[in-house]
Amino acid sequence: MARRFEQVAILGVGLLGGSIGLRLKANAARAAVPLRIAGVGRRRESLVEARDVGAIDSMHLDALEVVGDCDLVILATPVGAFEPLLRQIRDRLSASTLVTDVGSTKARVVELADRLLGPGARFVASHPMAGSERKGPAHSRADLFDNALCILTPTPETPRDAIDDAEGLWRSLGMRTVQLAPREHDDALARVSHLPHALACLLMNLPARGELDLAATGFADMTRLAAGDPEMWRDIFLSNRKAMIEAVDGLTRSMSRFRALLDAADARGIEAFLESARDRKNAFSESRTSAAETGE
């Protein structure tokens, strides 16, 4: 049976923190069990918004006010704020408190937690893969995580029951869970998420201003991610620098092969390139459709 949490601190009440709060409150109400959620944030306005939508019960500008009493602490700020936060709270955490996070990169987060909390601490690094271009707690949704994937990256030293508790937490939000090594997570995410985000921005900046009048739906879709939060993505890029650089180099190599096909006017080669991408895309779309249908 999944561990039930009664006192939760959410550090950072943006869209993700707010949505976690909303869903935990909804779950507790349905089960008619007690739950108190303390929201911690830098800005009073965000805290008020999170409280007004019902995502948190109390508002705090200082994590030290609350973490000592909590059985669950969730880091939901941009990853760049994790180091000062962990430094601040580590001596206040009780031995049974589960600590987890929502960061989009994991190797650096795991390394930080090992260093600041100790390698056997009840910290389970997590990446719930849900979000939206909409920022802030006012856009929180209890169903934001439904059917989405949460990747957990425990280390060999992470206590087994802490991993179970973290898996139970994310599943109680409606998520599927999978475990990966932190480095494996970061390499994959660089290619399927972080580099695509950078490319949306690079593409957005490429055309001359007047040329944008000629852009159609394809361009709008390819640049959708460019509307994302600069601060959050700056932190993701920086904390996943090594894998990002490798992904950029990989794409540069394949772009250079594509350029050579253009340069040689190699019709067969260009068609083979387009066919392989189309076949991969169709297989990818089918696997997503069947995953959605089976709830897998």
Next chain:
Amino acid sequence: MARRFEQVAILGVGLLGGSIGLRLKANAARAAVPLRIAGVGRRRESLVEARDVGAIDSMHLDALEVVGDCDLVILATPVGAFEPLLRQIRDRLSASTLVTDVGSTKARVVELADRLLGPGARFVASHPMAGSERKGPAHSRADLFDNALCILTPTPETPRDAIDDAEGLWRSLGMRTVQLAPREHDDALARVSHLPHALACLLMNLPARGELDLAATGFADMTRLAAGDPEMWRDIFLSNRKAMIEAVDGLTRSMSRFRALLDAADARGIEAFLESARDRKNAFSESRTSAAETGE
């Protein structure tokens, strides 16, 4: 007043050719005026589909059967087929027949038409910017072109009344029209359409197969275009090779600057890059929204 066409030949009855046919038939029915559309294709099945959805009246495997009697001929095949088609039909076209096309690249098409039909011919190169991942005449829609942009690229030699007739044609399909020099069109489209398409394919091919299980909505959106028709896009890339190579080089340069920011862990520089992309994206989205609202 826009010229009314009574005998139309559509060479190539795919999604675009079929949708043009459907809309012209709907317009003629509403105005209660006569209109015959001859569909020309390589495959009998496509012709039957186009006839069954009501996009064409008659089916032909050979353009020579019909173009002599037509007051409007529309090239709607992949651009790679334009040269043999124009060679085949040029001696049968009557002096008053308007010829236009739906090709996504223009400099090479204009050069072809100049060479094969003569520089003062009633040929008006056009790029109706509408489409879908769905191929084939069965997916034709009379409203496919509504509010979309059609770029015309006449030359200084193109007869003024032929340009007017072509503008009237595309507007009668519900489109906005604009005129550009062929080279200007191709440079812009390389950056806002052709390179984004290639990137969707390059991104789709980048991750290892297992890594695709970790891909979320962002990756799905960034690779949507990879499902497009390889034959059509091969022709577009080849007929816009020069501008494509320039666009690839431009992106390679900006990727290399981005890589340098990562390499130096330049937080301010990365944030400035992300902010500029976000600001451009927001301005772009607003201009598209207000254009849709005013019908502009």
